[in-house]
Amino acid sequence: MKPEKPAILILGTRGIPAAHGGFETFAEKLALFLVGRGWKVGVYCQDEVERIDQRVRSETWRGIELIHIQVASKGPRATLEFDWQCARDAARRQGVCLVLGYNGAVFLTWLRLKRRKIFTNMDGIEWRRPKWGMAARTWFWLNEWIGAWASHRLVADHPAIADHLATRRSRSAIATIAYGADPVASAPEAPVRALGLEPGRYLISIARIEPDNNILPIVEAFCSTKRDMKLVV
Structure with missing residues (x-):
């Protein structure tokens, strides 16, 4: 059987x-x-x-x-x-x-x-x-x-x-069990450059804009010192 x-x-x-x-x-x-x-x-x-x-x-x-x-x-x-x-x-x-x-x-x-x-x-x-x-x-x-x-x-x-x-x-x-993700081996650069960004030269936060997700502390921490990067929210 x-x-x-x-x-x-x-x-x-x-x-x-x-x-x-x-x-x-x-x-x-x-x-x-x-x-x-x-x-x-x-x-x-x-x-x-x-x-x-x-x-x-x-x-x-x-x-x-x-x-x-x-x-x-x-x-x-x-x-x-x-x-x-x-x-x-x-x-x-x-x-x-x-x-x-x-x-x-x-x-x-x-x-x-x-x-x-x-x-x-x-x-x-x-x-x-x-x-x-x-x-x-x-x-x-x-x-x-x-x-x-x-x-x-x-x-x-x-x-x-x-x-x-x-x-x-x-x-x-x-x-x-930590969250995972599909690895991204390569991706087109044009959409990023169209936003005035250089691939590999920016940090990004993707989240709902609410207090729990600490968007403001992220921005404040990023702006606390000069960085050779951009922050994208």
Whole structure:
């Protein structure tokens, strides 16, 4: 008898193909990587609709099962509705659950009750971000604790995050996996020169312009001394 393929379900993103943020890009890259090595991969995708006519539907994209979940709300409520419906559906399927982020970790308790294996990439310390109000910070703080204890294994993307998670769980339950990128061996110079820049002679910061991303300290540090470089934000 042919052995069953190893299976994984990826929860916690808006879905793929990636068109939103870093977690979506990671989910797409990882899913394609695993499919190429014989895994069965499902990725949950959020569909915001005016009226729910088919709560769950599936399609195949490049060998990956895209599990579309319809939600009829907006904003944070839509995210919570989506996370709950994903957990309910995943509990009925086979495979390891890889959860990206802990904002809806309260629903992981359902997966644990259904004896599903859960790995959670805990992302950053969301409840410390100044942009959130007290209610949101409280929600994130509670879910960080729930995610830390409901998951079988935690993934940190930086040693400092691993140190923080170690205040919630033992080190043996935490793995640190840094972000990676595709190597760029060569690239056309014309787009850079069109901006008045010389290849190899500038530094660049690419991020959302918000206090958490420390754009102002980067600019201030760069301007603190004369440099034979340009800074591009």
